Amino acid sequence: MKIKWPFIFAFSVLLGNTVTVLAQTEPEEIKVEGDKFQDFFYESIFQKSIENYDKSLVALEQCLKLKPNEATIFFEMGKNYLYSKDYKNAYSSFEKATQIDPNNKWFWVGMYDVCYETKDFNQAIIIVNKIIPFDSEYKEDLVSIYMLTKQNEKALTLINELNEKVGKTERREMYKMEILSEGKYQNSEIDNLKEQIDKNPKEESNYIALIFLYSNNNEEGKAEDVAKKLEREIPESVWAHVSLFKSYLEKNEGANAVKSMNIVLGSSKIDSKIKHRVLNEFLIFANANPQFVPDLDHAIGYFKNDKSVNVAKEIGKFYYNKQQWEKAIKYYELSEKDISEVDLETNLLWLQANTELKQFEAVLKKSMTMIDTYPAEPQFYYYAGMANNQLQSFKKAKDILEMGLDYVVENKNLEINFNIQLGEAYNGLGDTSKKELYFNKANQLLKEKK
Template identity: 85%
Template sequence: MLTNSNEFVFQHFFSMIKKWPFILAFSILLCNTVTVLAQTEPEEIKVDGDKFQDFFYESIFQKSIENYDKSLVALDQCLKLKPNNETIYFEMGKNYLASKDYKNAYSSFERAAQIDANNKWFWVGLYDVCYETKDFNQAIIIVNKIIPFDAEYREDLVSLYMITKQFDKALAEINDLNEKVGKTERREMYKMEILSESKFQNSEVGTLKGLIDKNPKEESNYIALIFLYYNSNEEDKAQEVAKKLEREIPESVWAQVSLFKDYIEKNDGISAVKSMNTVLSSPKVDSKIKHRIFNEFLLFSNANPQFTPDLDNAIGYFKNDKEVNVAKEIGKFYHNKKEWIKAIKYYEMSEKNNSEVDLETNLLWLQAYTELKQFEAVVKKATAMIDTYPAEPQFYYYSGMANNQLQLFKKAKEILEMGLDYVVENKDLEINFNIQLGEAYNGLGDTAKKELYFNKANQLLKEKK
């Protein structure tokens, strides 16, 4: 709220403004009063004009400092001087809306629109009231009045159709806007929501087919139709569209996305490799789709080992992928199948492709070599990893276990005793440490220590049950 001195400054400011004869804003607001004034005697023009301007500027001033009641009082005085002035009703509507008197706000904007139906802003005022009061069905009626003046309000119409669940009208509006002004992220999101309901998919199929016939070089319509068929489990139809896309737009990567699956199912490995490489090298395709295609080819190459070199080459497309370590995941795939040599191959590829040392990859690598009983390799790797991760007990365990297997019992004892200090809240690992320490002391001929550690292991096993 302003002080009295501040209010005086504003009053003085507005009293000066009202004497400026060619103020653009005022001339626009009061343009409809010119005819009335022209029919009045000069003396009356001056008196009535001054009063009207005084009250009007007073209303503007009071609204600017959020004194909406006082602003409305001044506007009532304006109406007494000019009873059918649409600008005054519009200003009253804005004051009522700002003070959340929605009923009077709507009535005021409505009266302004009745006097002059060609003023966009009177309809916008009505729309604002409808939106504030969540009267979305009435808002649709009002927005349709605004669109002839401003076509951008078609975006609002789409949203209103979505809010009121008039999805058929929303879809028609979306398709028309997409064709005439291009797609937007919001409209595409709405469209996906609509097409998740099967009853709308048939009409969309027809729309997309028509668009393809009309413009066979527009790639996006093929893509939308392909995904629509996939979502409806009509894969044969999706493949037909993909082949048509490939004929019309040979360079389209999206045709290869769809055709890849067809080649895999037909056991056409050569064509599948070609499609896969096209997709993986394209910046247009989302990484999730690339990973899905790669995983399908992994399963294919596992059943068809002659294509393993193509799988290995494809890993290079993911070298900058910060989210998924592809080589490592392939290693884990073979690890779970207990194909240790293949698993190791991809763990080593992962290590080569990544500058950072990965804890999990190295532990898996050690387990795979242990399964192959290649204990010299285990000792070498585990010792190197202890230097990198000096507080990670599992590397001490693998080094101690492998040294035991190589009958280097003293070395095993020293490493295991050192690593046991780092075991925290891992009962399984603690059991294994005690077993290996018992083995080390057994190898050294220390029966008492051997029994001590075997007994500890047995006690921990009992506590687990």
């Protein structure tokens, strides 16, 4: 809604009209009538300013007796009725003002305000179209009302018109995305974007929008053609490479994909979510094409300052889930270089990956270090005990497992594993009764799980 009519403007219009009319009156009558009119008018303005709308209206009624065809008085009455939430009389008053003077924008704005307050949006459309010849900025209001009344086709047409004439706005772009989420409007938007590209081949945003539309419709060939055209017209455009990267992967053109990936990841213009998506797609590609793993390692460097996601850790998880333990370990170790704090999850995953590879000395060394950092975390005691058992240091295994068991709370799987390892430790120490005790505890817990 636009700025309302200021008092100074209202009063100047009123006085201007008064002078015109009174110029035809006898001098003796001018003073008396003019004084009365101004007194009533000032009284109405004063009462309105202190929110005594009823008294303001009484004063305006007196003004009308003196000047029954004064549009400004009807406008002032409309404002008082509107502030009082008497919408029927407000609309009627503003409408009378427009009937007397249809060329005053603010009289129409008054009617629009009433329509908006009462949510009569269909009538608001009619009124806004009356205002637009006076003030084209009200086309922005018209877009919003079209959206409220679900007239998406009219809204899209007007959005495209405004985008071309006055430039894009965040709100209009949001509306446009909402409209285009319905497939039936996408063909007309594709035609519009093609036309805009022909008119202004150096406007990057139109290429980007068209690429996304084609991609969403699974028309990857057309998206690639647009991306290549964008690259030709605007060689410095990084957005062309977002689309080209995907196309190169699909064609198994690894070298070209790497080139486009590095341009995308190195750009400050590209949102981090898109960068993560690009890296994830390349990770899958590199897993199937190991010769590109060094390029993957290089790509991780672009995310060193990314506080939202530890990229190396996530790559480690990818390989961990595929049971590619050595690769998982490599990226877990890389991930620790990029963070200042010790990460509990990463270290536990690292320990398990090394356990799978039977690298028990490494497991023992790491787990003992982690006990110093997390003295109440039982899983590190478990790994230390298990590693000592595997290295046949049964006394050390027993001591550390008994110590760690006190920290196990409501974790039946971990409790089972502790009892199994304690059984193994006592077996190694030749204590058959203790061995049976802990193995039996483990079996009992397994039964309880079922």
